[in-house]
Amino acid sequence: MRIPESTIRAAILHAEEEVRLTAVNYFSGSFSQDEAVMPLVIQAVQRHGRDQAFRVLRKAEALSQTPATMDWLISELQRDYDLADLDDDNYRFAIALVLCRAGPDVLPERKGFILALPTFPHQLRGMLNQRLDMLAWDWDQGWAALEALGRQAMQKGEFLWTDVHRAGDIIESLARYRTTRAASVLSLLQRQYEGRNEALMEWLQPLLVKLAGAMELAAAVPALVEHLSDNRLSLADESTTALIKIDGDAVVSAIDQRWWNAGRAFRAAATDVLEHIHTDLCAELCLTFFHAEEDPETKRCLAHAVLSQFVEEGIDAVRRLVLGRDEGLPPNSFDLRYRLVAVCTVMDRSFPEFEHWHEDALANHWGLGDFKPLRLADGFMP
Secondary structure, eight states: OBOOHHHHHHGGGOSSHHHHHHHHHHHHTTTOOOTTHHHHHHHHHHHHOGGGOHHHHHHHTTSOOOHHHHHHHHHHTTSOOOTTSHHHHHHHHHHHHHHHTSOTTTSGGGHHHHHTOTTSOHHHHHHHHHHHHHTTOOHHHHHHHHHHHHHHHHHHTSOOHHHHHHHHHHHHHHGGGHHHHHHHHHHHHTTOOTTSOHHHHHHHHHHHHHHHHHHTOGGGHHHHHHHTTOSSHHHHHHHHHHHHHHOSHHHHHHHHHHHTTOOHHHHHHHHHHHTTOOSHHHHHHHHHHHHHOOOHHHHHHHHHHHHHTTBHHHHHHHHHHTOSOGGGSOHHHHHHHHHHHHHHHHHTOOOTTHHHHHHHHHHTGGGTTTOOOOOGGGGGOO
């Protein structure tokens, strides 16, 4: 049985950063709409300090915000910062990114105040304005912008990073029309182009998949599952994210129907989906697939999916996979060990090697070693 989500929420306040991250990722990785999570993230920052807040704030971008959490984020940007200090600058930038991705129910009315803050990064001002402007578009405006983006990509032969970011904002705007436009999106996913430019629609297929996910179209599940093993990485990746957003046992059942006769590429992508869906059926199938899998790399990926379900039955199964002398284990098995320790800490469970593996995790900073984050602002340069 899966442990209650209240137990996972409580672990967001745990003394160890990796345990807090494990708990927050359970919700952010599945695009949870649980408004009780962000207040706990704020409590964790206040309790354990801003110097340990950067990584957890990076995961908080996908969390639901409320007026109260928005007010706290804004108040954090009113502090004095030494922007020459990497940690100070990264903390400020991480706070600003959480604000930028807040929902349209709480962000627009605070736009002016946010942009007036001297510490709000100049690199994000255009992004914030663009997103809020697009949220006011009607369907025709949004669709015309999406087609224009596709035509530009066809001419360049690729989507640039800036194109992908713009596409995300366009799709957020279009997703508001689920009630009236779902049928047309489904038709395009099924390549029923009805006189449209077929070459353009093929270029837009990954973005149509993204739109189906943003609309949470359950009827799109069969087509999206089919795309998981597509040779185009962008299409497979967007299908993975879309299926996570759609969520639920319909997705899990569709994967189950294809799993046993599918190849390695499908199983790898499907495992990514299963890792972020949290239902009893998903937990059961993760364990079933794990026990039956013979490919070592796929089995390790399935082990991560099993741990993400926080089920008692998964602890010993994963433990046995990573037993052995330390010097004989590949790096990805250490990652799995560390995650097992973090998950068991959340669940308040133990096993014979727990103390030794926990000490090793702490000594190696949970696999990060002496790694230091780069300056986040540098990733948003023109």
